[in-house]
Amino acid sequence: MLQFLKSAWPLLLGMMLLMVGNGMQGTLLGIRGEIEGFSTFEMSLVMSAYFVGFLGGSRLAPDMIRRVGHVRVFAALASFISAVLVLYPTLAEPWAWILGRVMIGFCFSGVYVTAESWLNNAATNDSRGKALSVYMIVQTLGIVSAQGLIMVADPSGYVLFVIPSVLVSISFAPILLSISPTPAFETTKPMSLRELFNNSPLGVTGMVLLGGIFSAQFGMSAVFGSKLGLSVRDISIFVATFYVGATLFQYPLGWISDRMDRRVLIMIVALVGGAAGVFGWMFTASYPMLLLAALIVGGTSNPLYSLLIAHTNDFLETEDMAAASGGLVFVNGLGAIAGPVATGWIMEVFGPPGFFMFLAVLLLLMGGYAAYRTTRRAAASVEDTVTYTPVSPSASPVAVEVAQEYAIDTRLEEDEAQQ
Template identity: 45%
Template sequence: MFHAVKGCWALFLGLGLMMLGNGLHGTLLGVRAKLESFPNGLTGIVMSGYYVGFLLGSMIVPKLVNSVGHVRTFGALAGLASTAVLLHPVFVDPISWGIMRILTGFSYAGLYIVCESWVNNASTNETRGQMLSFYMLVIFGALCLSQLLLNVADPSSFELFTLISVLISVAVVPILVSATPAPSYEASENASMLMLYQVSPLGVVGLFFTMMGQAILFSLGGVYAAEVGMSVPQISLFMLMMFVGGLLFQWPIGKLSDIFDRRQVIAVVAFLSAATGVGCVLLEDNYIMLLVMFGLLGGLSSPLYSLCLAHTNDYLNPQQMVAASGTLVLVSGLGAIFGPPAAAFAMEQFAADSFFWGTSVCFALIGVFALYRMTRRASLPQAEQGDYVAMAPTPNTAGLNPEFDGTEWNPCEPDHPDTVEELFEEFLTGEDDLIDEEEDRENS
């Protein structure tokens, strides 16, 4: 792994600094919003602005990369993100913060696209899995450390915003001074949402509600903690536990999904996540037990994204995976946009523990739909299941999947399908036909 990572040291260093800033920013805004007496409903809308910008960036930035290149795009977006962060303590009102949050999400979507295409370009079929593992380790490690930075200064002042801006700005330096060649980049045409639903209904529905629940946890965790009266060090540790749980549980749960029917694992993990959210409500008066339960909630819910993605990819070949990746980001982004406002308005109308009830509902719906899908389609033979791969909900991680062999769909190639519809033609016969075929096999 060391040899594979060595060639991308600048990229991983820059990524780590970016994630330090991003993780701290998400928690800081929630805490500061409570200090500024923003209504919870408005705070939820502000926080969802990140995902609106992220979705827009996922669609627009690839065109920018093609026009001006990776290095210039990375530098421009890092500058935009850094500036947006600095403007938060200057214009302290929900509308300004919402706009700045959209700009931040837009910038980070582009930064991820550049980073992931660079990592993919530096990977071979033999090293892609190692590179992805290190990529995920950097992301989760930086998110964990970022929560400790909340203790560096008073959240009611401007210092923490300045620190975030510095982290993002410094992230550009190792990238710009490295000798790593910039990769070529071509944005592929994406499959429609209906096509992907026909491929894997559970994958699409699961990704939507997973990101809805995870966006609530990430965006409103600081809001909840401040509302129930936690101190800044307590809030820092509270959010840290969620990311530590995600880091520790990601691979063990993924391994179980390689051994058992993946739909069963998704259902069990989803129901356990929902139950853990309820447990947080019951134990919220005991800070130590709440920390433990919140760590479990983060650990159980974090792998759900990769589980749903792996379940979808089980039915796709490498060319289809790349064509599906952009649409999966769209599905995930839509779920993330709706999650924080819905939970925040519930917190405002009912009680702070609606934060946990909101996440529990999202994860319980995944479990219910997984059980329903088990009655509609036979399980995929274990030999045909691909290996679980821990993936981040970012625009271009499909290219980092070790199952992707580098053979992208290209309609200009004579042996490749001419359109996305032809690429997914095998799935467009309709789900009823698939069910009829399975019943015929069972009857025979």
């Protein structure tokens, strides 16, 4: 593990700077949109556009890397990100922000694909699981740190748009000066969605719902705070709380999931998150109650991503697990595109409390469906289940496939030990 950190620290540092830039622009646009007089629905389209670009980038980036190489793709896409960030305050129109968010989503997806393939190349079979954990922690630290930077200047000015642009530009240096090109880029042919659903109805359905849940948190939490009239400081703390909760609960839930029926755990976690969403909906006027609701919703919804992947693997043959990753990421992306739009519409109808209403409904639906699935077939034996591997919902298909590879290696090692 020390050897991995020694070789990969420039990559991890660069990725943290990228995540700071990404976390800043999402929250900042939510606050600035209110200042510019954008409606809730217009902001929901702006936020949804990021996930349109992200899904497109995750599917096109591998071909770009094969044609021109990792270094050129990374440098080109990161340059576009830096440029778009400083254009936002210059073109403060909904259509311009929508186009900018599509481009930034596409570019961030391509950058993640490139960086995560480097990360996989730097890790060995023995360190891959720990490498993914470190990478996820770095991502979370970047997003949480970004919320603190929102408070250093006036969101109605230009400075806060320049900061993430500079950070993204700086992130090139440690990565491009220390990373050599990786071997030929390969991805696994994805499993068909029909076959994936037949193997794991809960995995596919849960991923669609979770896409909407995560994109609403990532895209609409700052919009919610702005519409509620919270100060910039309070909005920053509120947004950061989702990710703090994700970090606190990720590993304890992972430990538990390796020791019980994952469908039951998914049901419990989703229902607890749904109850917290109802709590936030009912006590919107109380800021401390909002923070508590955000902590629990973030702490339950984000680990559900890894839980659903692990649950799906439990009902797949080892040779099919890597192929399943592409389908899971795709259906999650579809849900992510719809999430901010649906949240914006609900907030237009019911006001700001509609934000937590949307989260509560989707989490309760997932919990209810997980309960239903426990009645449809027997649970997988705990001895036969794959190891839980933490993966962030903001990761690209490469990170999910790396997690699958780690799960496959672990299962094969366990099978050999039993023989």
